[in-house]
Amino acid sequence: MEAFSDGVFAIAITLLILAVGLEQAFSEGELEQQLLDLWPAYIAYAVSFLTVGIMWANHHQIFRHFARVDRPLLLLNILLLLCVSFTPFPTRVVAEHAKNGSDREAAAVLYGLTMTLTAICFFSVWIYGSRRLLRPDADLREVDGITRSYLPGAPIYLLATLIAFVSPIASLIIFGALAIFYAISSSFFGRDPS
Amino acid sequence: MEAFSDGVFAIAITLLILAVGLEQAFSEGELEQQLLDLWPAYIAYAVSFLTVGIMWANHHQIFRHFARVDRPLLLLNILLLLCVSFTPFPTRVVAEHAKNGSDREAAAVLYGLTMTLTAICFFSVWIYGSRRLLRPDADLREVDGITRSYLPGAPIYLLATLIAFVSPIASLIIFGALAIFYAISSSFFGRDPS
Amino acid sequence: MEAFSDGVFAIAITLLILAVGLEQAFSEGELEQQLLDLWPAYIAYAVSFLTVGIMWANHHQIFRHFARVDRPLLLLNILLLLCVSFTPFPTRVVAEHAKNGSDREAAAVLYGLTMTLTAICFFSVWIYGSRRLLRPDADLREVDGITRSYLPGAPIYLLATLIAFVSPIASLIIFGALAIFYAISSSFFGRDPS
Amino acid sequence: MEAFSDGVFAIAITLLILAVGLEQAFSEGELEQQLLDLWPAYIAYAVSFLTVGIMWANHHQIFRHFARVDRPLLLLNILLLLCVSFTPFPTRVVAEHAKNGSDREAAAVLYGLTMTLTAICFFSVWIYGSRRLLRPDADLREVDGITRSYLPGAPIYLLATLIAFVSPIASLIIFGALAIFYAISSSFFGRDPS
Numbered sequence: 001m002e003a004f005s006d007g008v009f010a011i012a013i014t015l016l017i018l019a020v021g022l023e024q025a026f027s028e029g030e031l032e033q034q035l036l037d038l039w040p041a042y043i044a045y046a047v048s049f050l051t052v053g054i055m056w057a058n059h060h061q062i063f064r065h066f067a068r069v070d071r072p073l074l075l076l077n078i079l080l081l082l083c084v085s086f087t088p089f090p091t092r093v094v095a096e097h098a099k100n101g102s103d104r105e106a107a108a109v110l111y112g113l114t115m116t117l118t119a120i121c122f123f124s125v126w127i128y129g130s131r132r133l134l135r136p137d138a139d140l141r142e143v144d145g146i147t148r149s150y151l152p153g154a155p156i157y158l159l160a161t162l163i164a165f166v167s168p169i170a171s172l173i174i175f176g177a178l179a180i181f182y183a184i185s186s187s188f189f190g191r192d193p194s
Numbered sequence: 195m196e197a198f199s200d201g202v203f204a205i206a207i208t209l210l211i212l213a214v215g216l217e218q219a220f221s222e223g224e225l226e227q228q229l230l231d232l233w234p235a236y237i238a239y240a241v242s243f244l245t246v247g248i249m250w251a252n253h254h255q256i257f258r259h260f261a262r263v264d265r266p267l268l269l270l271n272i273l274l275l276l277c278v279s280f281t282p283f284p285t286r287v288v289a290e291h292a293k294n295g296s297d298r299e300a301a302a303v304l305y306g307l308t309m310t311l312t313a314i315c316f317f318s319v320w321i322y323g324s325r326r327l328l329r330p331d332a333d334l335r336e337v338d339g340i341t342r343s344y345l346p347g348a349p350i351y352l353l354a355t356l357i358a359f360v361s362p363i364a365s366l367i368i369f370g371a372l373a374i375f376y377a378i379s380s381s382f383f384g385r386d387p388s
Numbered sequence: 389m390e391a392f393s394d395g396v397f398a399i400a401i402t403l404l405i406l407a408v409g410l411e412q413a414f415s416e417g418e419l420e421q422q423l424l425d426l427w428p429a430y431i432a433y434a435v436s437f438l439t440v441g442i443m444w445a446n447h448h449q450i451f452r453h454f455a456r457v458d459r460p461l462l463l464l465n466i467l468l469l470l471c472v473s474f475t476p477f478p479t480r481v482v483a484e485h486a487k488n489g490s491d492r493e494a495a496a497v498l499y500g501l502t503m504t505l506t507a508i509c510f511f512s513v514w515i516y517g518s519r520r521l522l523r524p525d526a527d528l529r530e531v532d533g534i535t536r537s538y539l540p541g542a543p544i545y546l547l548a549t550l551i552a553f554v555s556p557i558a559s560l561i562i563f564g565a566l567a568i569f570y571a572i573s574s575s576f577f578g579r580d581p582s
Numbered sequence: 583m584e585a586f587s588d589g590v591f592a593i594a595i596t597l598l599i600l601a602v603g604l605e606q607a608f609s610e611g612e613l614e615q616q617l618l619d620l621w622p623a624y625i626a627y628a629v630s631f632l633t634v635g636i637m638w639a640n641h642h643q644i645f646r647h648f649a650r651v652d653r654p655l656l657l658l659n660i661l662l663l664l665c666v667s668f669t670p671f672p673t674r675v676v677a678e679h680a681k682n683g684s685d686r687e688a689a690a691v692l693y694g695l696t697m698t699l700t701a702i703c704f705f706s707v708w709i710y711g712s713r714r715l716l717r718p719d720a721d722l723r724e725v726d727g728i729t730r731s732y733l734p735g736a737p738i739y740l741l742a743t744l745i746a747f748v749s750p751i752a753s754l755i756i757f758g759a760l761a762i763f764y765a766i767s768s769s770f771f772g773r774d775p776s
Contacts, residue, residue, distance in 0.1 A: 003197065003585065004250060007204030010589030011399075014597060014667045015208060018216040022600040022674050031685035035675070035692055046664060053660035056586060057653075071251075075381040078247035082240060085208045092216055093229070103225035110229055187657040197391065198444060201398030205593075209402060212410040265445075269575040272441035276434060279402045286410055287423070297419035304423055391585065392638060395592030403596060406604040459639075463769040466635035470628060473596045480604050481617070491613035498617055 001069050001077065002060070008081045009056040012088065016048050019092035041095035043176065048091040050179040051115070052084060054186055055122065058150075062126050065143060067135040076125045083118035090114045094172065104168035111175060112161025119154035126150055195263050195271065196254075202275045203250040206282065210242050213286035235289035237370065242285040244373040245309070246278060248380055249316065252344075256320050259337060261329040270319045277312035284308045288366065298362035305369060306355025313348035320344055389457050389465065390448070396469045397444040400476065401437055407480035408433050429483035431564065436479040438567040439503070440472060442574055443510065446538075450514050453531060455523040464513045471506035478502045482560065492556035499563060500549025507542035514538055583651050583659065584642070590663045591638040594670065598630050601674035623677035625758065630673040632761040633697070634666060636768055637704065640732075644708050647725060649717040658707045665700035672696045676754065686750035693757060694743025701736035708732055 020041045026034050066073075090111040097103035130143050156178065164171035214235045220228050253274075260267075284305040291297035324337050350372065358365035408429045414422050447468075454461075478499040485491035518531055544566065552559035602623045608616050641662075648655075672693040679685035712725050738760065746753035 004200050004204055006586050007201055007589055008208055010586055011205055011208040011593055012211075013663070014590055014593035015211065015216070017594075017597065017667055017670055018212075018600075020668075020671050022597070022670055026678070030688075031675075031679055031682075032688035035688055045668070049664045049667065050660065053663070057656050057660075071381045074251055075377055078244065078251075078377075081207070081247070082243045085211055085243065086214075086239070088211055088216055089214050093225075096220070097225055100225075106224075106226035106229055183657055183660075187653045198394050198398055201395055202402055205399055205402035206405075209405065209410070212406075265575045268445055269571055272438065272445075272571075275401070275441070276437045279405055279437065280408075280433070282405055282410055283408050287419075290414070291419055294419075300418075300420035300423055392588050392592055395589055396596055399593055399596035400599075403599065403604070406600075459769045462639050463765055466632065466639075466765075469595070469635070470631045473599055473631065474602075474627070476599055476604055477602050481613070484608070485613055488613075494612075494614035494617055 001074065002063060005059060005077060005081060006056070008085060009052065009059065012085045013049055013052045013056070015088045016045050016052070016091055019048070019088050019095045020045050037099075038095075040098040044091050044095040044098065047176045047179045048087055050183050052087055054179070054182045055084065055118070057186065058122075062129065062146065065135060065138050065146075066129045066133040068133055070133060073125065073129055073133060076121065076128055080118070080121035080125055083114065083121050086114055087118070098172060104172070105164055108164035108168040108171040108175075109161055112157060112164060112171060115175065116154055116157040116161055119150075119157050123150050123154060195268065196257060199253060199271060199275060200250070202279060203246065203253070206279045207243055207246045207250070209282045210239050210246070210285055213242070213282050213289045214239050231293075232289075234292040238285050238289040238292065241370045241373045242281055244377050246281055248373070248376045249278065249312070251380065252316075256323065256340065259329060259332050259340075260323045260327040262327055264327060267319065267323055267327060270315065270322055274312070274315035274319055277308065277315050280308055281312070292366060298366070299358055302358035302362040302365040302369075303355055306351060306358060306365060309369065310348055310351040310355055313344075313351050317344050317348060389462065390451060393447060393465060393469060394444070396473060397440065397447070400473045401440045401444070403476045404433050404436050404440070404479055407436070407476050407483045409483075425487075426483075428486040432479050432483040432486065435564045435567045436475055438571050439563075440475055442567070442570045443472065443506070445574065446510075450517065450534065453523060453526050453534075454517045454521040456521055458521060461513065461517055461521060464509065464516055468506070468509035468513055471502065471509050474502055475506070486560060492560070493552055496552035496556040496559040496563075497549055500545060500552060500559060503563065504542055504545040504549055507538075507545050511538050511542060583656065584645060587641060587659060587663060588638070590667060591634065591641070594667045595631055595634045595638070597670045598627050598634070598673055601630070601670050601677045602627050619681075620677075622680040626673050626677040626680065629758045629761045630669055632765050634669055636761070636764045637666065637700070639768065640704075644711065644728065647717060647720050647728075648711045648715040650715055652715060655707065655711055655715060658703065658710055662700070662703035662707055665696065665703050668696055669700070680754060686754070687746055690746035690750040690753040690757075691743055694739060694746060694753060697757065698736055698739040698743055701732075701739050705732050705736060 020038065090107075094107045094111050097107040126146065130147065134143065160171050160174040160178070163174065214232065284301075288301045288305050291301040320340065324341065328337065354365050354368040354372070357368065408426065478495075482495045482499050485495040514534065518535065522531065548559050548562040548566070551562065602620065672689075676689045676693050679689040708728065712729065716725065742753050742756040742760070745756065
């Protein structure tokens with residue numbers, strides 16, 4: 001299952017480049033200006049890449065604690081991958097519409113809902129697995145620590161999504177800040193992979 | 195062979211997001227409404243993702259029973275992957291045309307034929323392998339159980355395809371219901387992967 | 389190296405579906421007729437899928453005979469993968485233009501040149517590896533047999549390419565026939581993978 | 583981590599074919615001429631393929647020297663993959679605009695900046711890992727040799743990028759020459775993978 005999950009994570013993360021645009025024709029005129037105008041696409045690409053990349057690292061970390069995989073976990077994992085694979089779509093919508101005042105709200109809500117659902121699936125995989133499939137030698141304090149660290153994920157993303165109805169820009173900035181925060185915190189305080 | 199099959203499954207499943215659309219420009223106007231109008235695309239994406247995901251889990255399960263791989267199995271498996279890789283195309287056709295009364299029939303038939311062919315290839319891989327390449331220690335009752343559980347797949351999909359000529363909507367609903375049924379039944383009654 | 393090659397083969401083969409078209413809008417009008425009119429795309433997809441699939445199986449077979457991988461082999465293999473990755477492009481050009489009398493020649497020549505170059509790279513990987521990196525316990529008769537079986541590949545594809553200047557249709561039929569011939573012959577007379 | 587990195591490299595390299603174009607419709611008229619006119623796309627594809635391919639081979643080589651992976655290295659590696667995954671975009675921009683005098687500069691600068699950033703990330707992964715995570719039995723002379731061979735990468739790419747402001751054509755030719763130089767030198771003077 002790890003190989004398949006790794007594959008889906010790797011492909012979803014690489015398809016994010018399609019959100020920047022590999023096929024649309026540039027319109028006539030100054031290429032330089034058009035490339036500069038794509039700055040929201042570059043940021044959206046980097047934020048989603050970081051987010052999915054950290055999620056992949058954490059995915060590995062949690063499966064280390066499971067002694068085996070059963071059928072319900074398999075289904076929960078497929079649902080998680082369904083969300084991860086979906087990421088390039090909201091990324092592209094944000095990339096294209098973040099600069100447009102009237103569309104920014106819808107784009108931020110779509111992005112936020114995808115992230116919230118992904119966080120819920122991720123947490124479900126962890127909770128199910130940590131209740132039923134834990135390795136006999138798992139360090140229960142570490143397990144509790146992981147539960148506590150993943151618990152706020154979905155509520156925070158939901159809150160940032162709701163903020164989009166008041167200020168879409170604030171909402172988008174929070175999504176970016178969360179990616180950077182998770183990247184840095186998991187890098188300096190996370191446990192080394194083994 | 196497992197690594198290559200895993201790869202093709204993982205890529206085909208991730209490319210399904212292209213059926214929702216990563217490159218087409220949204221037309222001018224309310225983004226929110228356009229995103230809501232894409233609901234058939236979201237459902238088509240989820241149904242195909244579940245279907246291919248379950249198929250991948252079953253693919254692993256059946257290869258566990260084979261002692262080795264021979265050349266004819268390799269060819270049958272390539273034909274199966276050919277069908278699996280094709281899935282994003284009918285998914286996209288359904289996603290785009292499910293709301294259009296006059297096109298719904300053609301879309302449902304294309305989707306159904308793809309699923310029927312895939313089920314036939316899947317069943318062929320299993321029958322060939324279970325007749326010729328079974329592990330000496332395979333539990334014959336389990337083997338019979340698997341044969342019986344896969345036997346109805348192709349006829350059911352063919353029937354649902356034929357229903358499209360009477361009621362395309364009913365046909366599409368059945369495809370969705372089958373994905374959910376297989377996901378739940380394989381999750382609760384399937385054997386744990388090992 | 390095998391993992392990376394497997395990955396590239398798996399992705400290139402799955403991207404072939406883009407040759408059928410995942411993003412272009414269908415024009416207004418009868419969807420059924422448009423789906424039927426895509427028949428050259430379905431055939432081109434299947435022929436390229438079979439061709440790349442068989443090539444992947446053979447790629448595994450030849451690396452089984454090598455004791456190790458050195459830097460020049462790595463480069464030759466990257467050149468081979470460069471050709472394999474390119475396959476979706478000519479496949480798509482054939483899919484789109486096979487029905488158009490005046491464009492058929494250019495499409496067939498592009499397809500044929502790609503296949504000829506791929507066959508040359510494949511043969512180079514085998515010849516280099518079988519001269520320098522053979523396992524000490526390799527069966528020399530088998531090695532000779534493989535050399536003899538791969539030798540005609542490039543000339544046959546070159547010949548079929550040249551035929552396109554006389555009859556593009558004949559050329560395209562030969563590409564399809566070659567894929568089926570290789571699939572069947574490797575299935576019934578090839579050595580089992582181990 | 584190697585599996586995931588391999589996956590991202592393999593997908594990014596295969597997506598390069600999208601830079602040649604898998605979805606854009608050809609305009610009416612001579613297909614042959616249009617295919618010939620795509621020559622900058624074929625060259626851009628080959629140059630980026632070689633560059634990413636060599637980078638992947640070197641990526642394997644450097645991880646061979648690390649005893650383990652820690653969280654900061656994971657983050658540095660994700661940043662490297664972020665750059666590698668981005669490659670198809672500048673490749674496509676160069677492919678499309680290399681022939682257009684007024685756009686060539688912007689295209690070459692985009693390509694060059696991407697390569698410079700990638701080289702910086704690559705070097706950071708190596709420096710961090712070689713300072714902190716070296717295997718106890720690593721050959722320090724070899725480690726120094728690798729450091730010295732990677733050191734000029736980023737400055738050379740930055741220089742070639744700056745040259746684009748004077749002569750975009752010279753800049754593009756240098757990118758191509760660097761790919762060929764790295765391919766040949768790593769092939770003949772690089773250490774064999776193990």
